[in-house]
Amino acid sequence: MKKLLLISLSVLLLPACADKNQYEQAVLEQMQKEADIKDYKITPEYMTKCVVxxxxxxxxGIFAFDPTRMTAYRxxxxxxxxxxxxxxxxxxxxxRVEFGSAKDLAEAHTNYTESLMECYSAVISESEKAAKEEK
Structure with a gap:
C-alpha cells in the first residue's frame, strides 16, 4: 500500500518539477542575455534562482506543487x-487566454519585472556590502 502511494505521488510530482524546471530554464536564458548581469559580474544562475x-x-497557488502554481510556471x-x-x-x-485576460498577463509580466529589479537591488547591495567589509 505504501509503495502504491509513493508511486502515485511520484507520478504527480514529476510533471510539476518539469514545469518549474522549464520556467527556470527560460529565466536562465533571459539572464544570460542581460548586459547588467555581466556588468555587475553576477552569475546568471544566482540571479535565476533569485528571480524564480x-x-x-x-x-x-498555495504551495510549490499546487496544480495552479504548475500552470503558472508553464x-x-x-x-x-x-x-x-x-x-x-x-x-x-x-x-491572454491561459492567464485569464490581458490584464492578468500584464500583471504576470509586472511580477516578473519587479522580481528582476528586486533581485538586482539585493544582489548589488550584497556585493557592495561585501566590498566594504573587505576594506
Missing amino acids: DTTSQNMP NYAKMLTLTNSTDPKKTLEEL
Missing part, C-alpha cells in the same frame, strides 16, 4: 519565450 524564488511568491515560461515563437501574435493571444 521572488516571482513564485506572487504566483497563484505560462510564465511561455511568456518569457514569446519572442522565440514562430507566430508571436498567436502565442500572445494564447497567453
Whole structure:
C-alpha cells in the first residue's frame, strides 16, 4: 500500500518539477542575455534562482506543487519565450487566454519585472556590502 502511494505521488510530482524546471530554464536564458548581469559580474544562475524564488511568491497557488502554481510556471515560461515563437501574435493571444485576460498577463509580466529589479537591488547591495567589509 505504501509503495502504491509513493508511486502515485511520484507520478504527480514529476510533471510539476518539469514545469518549474522549464520556467527556470527560460529565466536562465533571459539572464544570460542581460548586459547588467555581466556588468555587475553576477552569475546568471544566482540571479535565476533569485528571480524564480521572488516571482513564485506572487504566483497563484498555495504551495510549490499546487496544480495552479504548475500552470503558472508553464505560462510564465511561455511568456518569457514569446519572442522565440514562430507566430508571436498567436502565442500572445494564447497567453491572454491561459492567464485569464490581458490584464492578468500584464500583471504576470509586472511580477516578473519587479522580481528582476528586486533581485538586482539585493544582489548589488550584497556585493557592495561585501566590498566594504573587505576594506
